[in-house]
Amino acid sequence: MPFHPLKFKDAFSLLYAEKNRASFILFSGIYCFCFLYIFSPHNMSTWYEADYLGPAWVLLIFSLSAVAGLVLSRFILAKVFKDQNLTNSQYFLWFLGEVLLITATVNTSNVLMHNYLSFSFHEYLDTLRYTFLLLLQTYAIGLMWFYTREKSQELENLENTFKDAPKKANMLALTDEQDKPVISIDPENLVMIKAEDNYVQVYFIIGVDLKKELIRNSIKKLEPQIARHGFARIHRSYIVNYSKVVLFKKNSRGYHICLEGLDKMEIPVSASYLPAFSKIVSLTP
CATH class of the missing domain: 2.40.50.1020 (LytTr DNA-binding domain)
Incomplete structure (x- = not known):
């Protein structure tokens, strides 16, 4: 099968189906929590050791906040703005907007849980940095899986076409x-x-x-x-x-x-x- 280079004007279809969106959101929530809790980038788990909830619960709330942002983006805003018509380049801009939205949900949860924090542009930017790096990994892994599955299905369909070929004289x-x-x-x-x-x-x-x-x-x-x-x-x-x-x-x-x-x-x-x-x-x- 020849390599088909990514074209920015092509329609983005990997997350059209609602079951794909739901699967992606579930994967994102699980991946974010596991990555934050197990790998603890920047020793993040130690930040909340003295917290009354404990690091596991704090990081779980952050992950659920990210899931809430994705649900809002994938199921509500997507219908309002009809994202089924987006091209690959437009979807990249959508992703950047989604990062800003999820940063807002996570930042809100963080400030509400910790009375020593306050809503500020500096606090938002600090959260944005970690959110972007984590979502970049999540999207790369999740979309790669959807893309691989789609191409595997196309290959299977083509193989079925070849199998049926000898049965037809006018192929x-x-x-x-x-x-x-x-x-x-x-x-x-x-x-x-x-x-x-x-x-x-x-x-x-x-x-x-x-x-x-x-x-x-x-x-x-x-x-x-x-x-x-x-x-x-x-x-x-x-x-x-x-x-x-x-x-x-x-x-x-x-x-x-x-x-x-x-x-x-x-x-x-x-x-x-x-x-x-x-x-x-x-x-x-």
């Missing part, structure tokens, strides 16, 4: 730049191919899920391989499955189509390919 093999097969798929499940620099992004359907696979090849080289299966070029960067076209429209920016499974993506039809596309559309019952 379409997509190759890389060295003509080595990368994906074998039923043409009916292939939605679109999009050019991306030295790669092509292949959009296909498995069951009811839309998947993507990055292949190192050119769209020009793949076009002859799939043309006879009901695919055609509509733009220098797009080859689409005509049977998946659900909408064809014109607006101030030109002609666009929408494809089944890609409802939120408007795909341009360039002027040079418009006559051939219009002819095929007009022949469709």
Whole structure:
């Protein structure tokens, strides 16, 4: 499977599902407490040895305060600001805002528990330093696990596709730049191919899920391989499955189509390919 570099304009989807959010919050709370209590950075456990609650309870309250901030961010603010539409770069800014929010919840708990502390900008900044370093670890580990699980599921789906390939006589093999097969798929499940620099992004359907696979090849080289299966070029960067076209429209920016499974993506039809596309559309019952 080719390496797909992180693109800041891509949609961030690892925490879309509510069960992923809940799992991440639970992991964050447990990780924060264990890290603070067991590893005791900056000898933090000794800070509260004389405290009437004891270091374990104080650090547990800090961890629960962080969990409260994450619940507020992940389940309440996320719905208000519709974070499902965030890109990777926008989510990084969301993370920074989340750090500020969690710092506020932890700082509030700390001041309320200890009468020798007071609400001040200096106290907030001191808490911010520790909160940022701890959340950076939590996010790195948690999101890496979600990312690995997602890619493992995609790999399993692709393996299942290969297993089913011999059963179908009309399977379409997509190759890389060295003509080595990368994906074998039923043409009916292939939605679109999009050019991306030295790669092509292949959009296909498995069951009811839309998947993507990055292949190192050119769209020009793949076009002859799939043309006879009901695919055609509509733009220098797009080859689409005509049977998946659900909408064809014109607006101030030109002609666009929408494809089944890609409802939120408007795909341009360039002027040079418009006559051939219009002819095929007009022949469709």
